[in-house]
Amino acid sequence: xxxxxxxxxxxxxxxxxxxxxxxWLEGRGxxxxxxxxGFDHTRAEGLxxxxxxHLDSAEAxxxxxxxxxxxxxGVTVExxxxxxxxxxxxxxxxxxxxxxxxxxxxxxDVRRLLAAGRQYAGRDKRNVLHALPLSYQLDDxxxxxxxxxxxxERLAVDLHAVSADEVAMRNVMLCVERCHLGVANLVAAxxxxxxxxxxxxxxxxxxxxxxxxxxxxxxxxxxxxQFVHADAIAFGGNSVTTDIARTLPAPLDxxxxxxxxxGAAFATLxxxxxxxxxxxxxxxxxxxxxTKAQLAGIIRPRIEETxxxxxxxxxxxxxxxxVTQHLVLTGGGSQLTGLPELTANMFGRPVRLxxxxxxxxxxxxxxxxxxxxxxxxxxxxxxxxDRHSGAVExxxxxxxxxxxxxxxxxIRDNF
Numbered sequence: 001x002x003x004x005x006x007x008x009x010x011x012x013x014x015x016x017x018x019x020x021x022x023x024w025l026e027g028r029g030x031x032x033x034x035x036x037x038g039f040d041h042t043r044a045e046g047l048x049x050x051x052x053x054h055l056d057s058a059e060a061x062x063x064x065x066x067x068x069x070x071x072x073x074g075v076t077v078e079x080x081x082x083x084x085x086x087x088x089x090x091x092x093x094x095x096x097x098x099x100x101x102x103x104x105x106x107x108x109d110v111r112r113l114l115a116a117g118r119q120y121a122g123r124d125k126r127n128v129l130h131a132l133p134l135s136y137q138l139d140d141x142x143x144x145x146x147x148x149x150x151x152x153e154r155l156a157v158d159l160h161a162v163s164a165d166e167v168a169m170r171n172v173m174l175c176v177e178r179c180h181l182g183v184a185n186l187v188a189a190x191x192x193x194x195x196x197x198x199x200x201x202x203x204x205x206x207x208x209x210x211x212x213x214x215x216x217x218x219x220x221x222x223x224x225x226q227f228v229h230a231d232a233i234a235f236g237g238n239s240v241t242t243d244i245a246r247t248l249p250a251p252l253d254x255x256x257x258x259x260x261x262x263g264a265a266f267a268t269l270x271x272x273x274x275x276x277x278x279x280x281x282x283x284x285x286x287x288x289x290x291t292k293a294q295l296a297g298i299i300r301p302r303i304e305e306t307x308x309x310x311x312x313x314x315x316x317x318x319x320x321x322x323v324t325q326h327l328v329l330t331g332g333g334s335q336l337t338g339l340p341e342l343t344a345n346m347f348g349r350p351v352r353l354x355x356x357x358x359x360x361x362x363x364x365x366x367x368x369x370x371x372x373x374x375x376x377x378x379x380x381x382x383x384x385x386d387r388h389s390g391a392v393e394x395x396x397x398x399x400x401x402x403x404x405x406x407x408x409x410x411i412r413d414n415f
Contacts, residue, residue, distance in 0.1 A: 001034075003377035004066070004080040005189070006172065008050050008215025008236065009332070011061045012041035012374045013069040014366075015077065016359070018382065032382035036361035038073025040065050041371075049215040049234045050085035050189075052171040055178070063179050079182035081381055083189040083373045084129070084172055085216045087164025091230040091317075092121065093134070097156035105138070105147045105155055113157055121161035127169040129188045132385050134158040134226055162188045162230050185381070190218035190230045192376030195383070197330045197354030197369075198222055206323040209354065210310060210343070211372060212333030214238045219310050221320040227385075229320035231313050235306045237333040240299055247298050248290065249281050258295060265303050265338035267293035296338075303339065307346045328354035330369040 005012040015038030042065045046057025070077055096117040100109060118131040136144040138152035147155060173183045194209035203222040211218045214237045221229035237259070244263075245255035262276050271292035280288050314321050326349050329340060334353055344351040356375040358367060366375075 001378060001381055002066075002069075002077045002080045003083070003374045003381075004062070004176070005083045005192075005371075005374035005377070006047065006050065006058075006062070006175075007044060007085070007189075007213055007373070008047050008238065009044055009213070010041050010370075011044045011058075011065045012039075012366075012371060013062075013065040013077075013080075014039050014371075014374050014378070015069050015073040015075065016361075016378055018378075032378075034359050034378050034382075036359050036363075036366075038069035038071075038075070039363055039366055040068035040072065041366075042068075047215070049236075050213070051087070051168055052175050055171070055175055058175050059178050062176060062181075066179060066181065077181060079184040080176065081185045081187060081377045082172065082176060082183060083187050083192045083377055084164065084169065085189045085213065085218055085232055086172070087127070087166075087168035089129075089188055089190070089218070089230055089232045090126065090163050091160070092163075093158065093160050093228070093319075094120065095156055095158050096120070097137075097154055099154050100152055103151060103153065105150050105152065107148055109155055110148060113155060114159070117157065117159040117161065121159070121163050125166045126163035127166045127186070128161055128163045129169075129186050130160070130162040130191065130227065130385065132160050132227055134160055134228065160226070160228055162191070162227075164188075187377055187380050188218075188220075188230050189213075189373045190220035190232065191227050192374075192380055193218065193330050193372040194220040194222055194227070194328075194376065195379040196356035196372040196376035197328050200225070202326070202328070206325040208314065208320075208324040208327045208349075210327060210329050210334070211331035212237060212329065212336075212339075213331050214333070217306055217310065217331075217333070219314060221314075221317075221324055223320075223323035228323065229314075229317050231310070231317075233306065233309055233313075235302070235309070239306075240302050240333075243302050244295070244298050248278065248288065250278050250288070251281055254278050259299065259336075262292055262295055263299050263336055264292070264296045265300055265336055265342040267296040271296060299336070300342075303336070303342065304346070307343055311347055324349065326350040326352070328352055330354040330356075330372040332370040334369050 003014045016034040016036045018032045046054030052058050118128050122128045135158050136147040137156040193211040198207050203225050206223045209220045216232050216236050219231040241256045245252045274292040275289050277289050340351045356372045
């Protein structure tokens with residue numbers, strides 16, 4: 001199985017072998033074990049807030065990451081599971097129902113019900129990434145997790161759907177297919193990140209995962225072991241870097257270095273006395289100085305703005321806010337000093353820094369929050385959430401550049 005994370009600052013490819021977990025692990029919710037056999041990541045170019053901004057540059061970066069992972073694994077990749085943050089991710093919950101002609105629930109009934117829900121979620125030129133059943137109801141009996149084979153006259157389901165702008169998804173798929181790769185699945189990056197860092201108990205009791213990326217910050221909520229909410233905003237670590245570069249002023253690469261090495265969400269007393277020297281932009285004095293406390297003063301407003309926006313949007317989600325017991329921070333930006341404490345103060349809930357679950361063969365450099373999304377793609381595949389859906393085949397056909405589309409063109413031209 002091959003996972004591809006297309007982010008604003010980096011593109012990461014991970015190739016892993018899977019095998020069923022032993023019985024004692026299945027009891028903890030781990031149905032599959034993974035061994036990483038290929039891994040690489042490269043700096044992303046041609047992307048903005050996770051969206052394809054320059055097709056050729058993005059394609060070259062994807063090719064580079066996949067080729068290096070293939071050489072390490074000694075295999076040739078045919079298709080990839082892709083995580084996405086672009087396309088104005090939208091999360092909604094609704095109900096669908098149908099009458100049971102046979103008096104019992106058949107697999108085809110479940111498939112038709114979920115297909116109808118997916119079709120509804122895909123209105124207004126939206127591409128449905130997930131249409132996941134939260135619970136089923138047979139007549140007046142609710143709370144059913146697997147209705148197949150049960151008796152009843154009417155089957156209903158509560159669905160959680162996550163969708164994105166169709167044009168943004170088409171461009172992502174086009175870019176991947178130009179690398180001679182098939183798109184096996186598109187996965188909302190916030191969901192993948194949550195699967196990588198959440199423990200089974202956290203997912204059961206209620207967890208909100210905030211992934212601080214370079215171009216976007218995403219939010220996902222798990223409750224009762226299920227994915228119930230997702231959101232994304234176009235603020236990320238790059239916004240903080242830009243604030244530093246404009247305020248000082250300083251070159252962007254040095255602003256990023258200042259943020260990474262000396263940045264913090266709030267200042268301490270000792271930070272008033274710690275002096276940092278940095279080069280200025282052209283036309284300014286060659287060296288400038290700033291205290292660590294002043295740097296924190298530049299960073300904090302943007303972090304507070306991001307967290308406040310997420311807090312208000314989570315509160316507006318209704319049930320997702322009610323079931324959230326605590327928060328987990330992940331992503332490259334989550335390692336900012338003092339961020340967990342500031343988040344806990346603003347949300348009024350316990351907060352911890354989340355690292356992805358360890359995998360056999362995973363390089364030490366990839367065991368950090370930066371790589372939560374790509375590792376979470378493995379766990380999403382193991383869950384088989386979209387097994388009742390025919391969405392994968394539809395996605396490959398929509399771009400008009402995949403293998404099946406080319407076969408269709410050949411048939412039209414020759415018959």
